[in-house]
Amino acid sequence: MRATKSGRSFAVAVRASLAFGVAVLLLAPFVPVAGATPGTRSGTGPGGNPGAGFLYSVSWNGRGTSNATTTGTALTVSFGSAITMQFHWSSGGSSGPPGGVSEVEFQAFLFGFSFITRALTNTPALTTPTGVTNLTWDPGALTYIVSGVYLCLASIFAPNGSTIWSESFYIKANAPFVVGALLPLILLLLLVYELYAVLTVKPTAPKGVQPWSASKETDQKPESGSGKNGGSEESGPVAEENGKP
Amino acid sequence: MSATGSGIVSGIIFGFALVFLLQQIGFLSLSGLASGLLYLLLFVVVFAVLFGIIANALGKRRARKLAAPTASA
Known part of the structure; x- marks a missing residue:
């Protein structure tokens, strides 16, 4: 009887450890990564004064993000190499966005918290009627731990801190083969084992x-x-x- | 642990794993705090209850099967 009880305890401990391990791996992006730029703004929701007649857009390594508005149409990306985000603005007039473009920022969210924040400040603010700002960043250790679908926010700020423009879009990050294949496999095995555990439950x-x-x-x-x-x-x-x- | 208890534990782990698997393969977004926690809670509760019921029923049925030959002998 003692052996049976200890065997069951061992099985429960193994399953709990596995679930805990997976949770830690998935929540690892919350751990600050060296070199990460801390968020410098808050309340960066859509709004502000976009400026009449201006067109804004952002691209991820040359691919537009305006169509990636749902999880189904998420932009498939890889964190395996450096990422360049191009923030464009243009107008038919002779003046730039109101106040100029002081800062561009990219954020990715998990459970409501921004776990990736990258920002670039232009000093002085760019006041040209048409322009591009490149935000290039290296994912670093995020390469191995970020995979799956995430909501992202790209924003352009004026010198006074107000949001000139922002856009939400979804990305589907593919991790390198080892992590990308291993994590879903572990989860699948866990699902199968739990089903097996229920179907072979003791009387x-x-x-x-x-x-x-x-x-x-x-x-x-x-x-x-x-x-x-x-x-x-x-x-x-x-x-x-x-x-x- | 009773059969029902085992089923509930399995259901909790199953729901938890399923949410993250769906997020990994792109069917589910856990980006919002409220929506993410809602998905987690929903999956965990639903599968805990479901697996608890299944395990309870299977456990009782197997106990009856196990006892029947002994009782008739």
């Missing part, structure tokens, strides 16, 4: 009935009254051992 005795004497008709009380097996849900083999004279 449960009806309340007040020992499993070795239970039948559809009998509903007898255990002989020992409030004995240690009375009313408990023992497994078959263990109960059989206990029931032997």
